[in-house]
Amino acid sequence: MIALGTTLVILVLAFLLAASISPFETLGWWAGWYGDRDDEQSLEDAFKQGGAEILVEPSQKSHFVVFLTGVHSVSGNTYAGREINLLSHLEKHLDDCEIFEVFPYAVTNRALTGERVFGAFWRWAYNRKRRGQWILGTIINMRNIFQVGIAADKRYGPMYNQGSAEMILRGLRENGYQSGSGVPVTLIGYSGGGSIASGAAPFVKSQIQAPVVVISLGGAIFSHDGLLRIDKLYHLIGNDFLHKFTNIVFPMRWKIFAYSAWNRAMRRGLIVLYDLGPATHTGKGGYLDSKSFLDDGRSYFQQTVDALVTIIGVSSQSEID
Secondary structure, eight states: OOOHHHHHHHHHHHHHHHHHHTTHHHHHHHHTSSSSOOSTTTTTTTTEETTEEOOOOOOOOSEEEEEEOOTTOSSSSOOOHHHHHHHHHHHHHOTTEEEEEEOTTOTTOOOTTSSSTTHHHHHHHHHHHHTTOHHHHHHHHHHHHHHHHHHHOTTTHHHHHHHHHHHHHHHHHHTTOOTTSOOOEEEEEETHHHHHHHHHHHHHHHHHOSOEEEEEESOOOOOOGGGGSSSEEEEEESSOHHHHHHHHHOGGGSTTOTTSHHHHHHHTTOEEEEEOTTOBSSSTTBTTOSSOBOTTSOBHHHHHHHHHHHHHHHHHTTOOO
């Protein structure tokens, strides 16, 4: 058993290390030290791999849905049972949608447990987390939260958001999206994934020239000019501590800053607040909890699924007000 004092020291050291190195991956990718960023045309080439077209069968689906997982994640394939259940239900209800995942906490889409300098550490931490050692889970969450902070930073954010957009565009192409088809795209971002989805969406829209909608499920959405260039942001919130916290720490969301991008987007109807009642952010009583119930008999999980299916259905029909 790890003593409380030792636990606190580990957490403080992990916090300081994560804070100090969090911008490096984005800056290294931007500088071309690693990743797929070959030149300034990288956004335009995001439907290509190594200069050659990816040979995939064109999808016949009428809508593409990209899921960006929460901060607990270590790769583009969620391991969280509740998120797996969510994606399974969406696939069942949205049979005309192509649904896939990306890892939003790395501009290169490389899993933490993949080929990285600290890959061995993250594999070790992930394995211990799966065995119930919560401190390792906290370190993973902390690392990913700092990446959300990079996306929100005015210095590094444009680089991070462009990298995230390229990652999404490649994912679209690899799943059969055809450039110029006009097929709408919806980005669902859970928790920190909502913040990154909102930042990447304007870049994605500029390249596919088709409707792009963002659904934030309890996301930490910051104010940025890109909010004025997407078709709609649906911000799903309940009795969520993160929503309350971000309302405080992101001052450009305060009503007194009437001409911030957030408040202008709100006045134009580009941001829709979607109330999920008593549901909290995660865990018991969270958005994806199937064992907590509303007065109408639906579980919190079912309420979330119903909201997502409704919004995506409207977006599929291009009935965006």
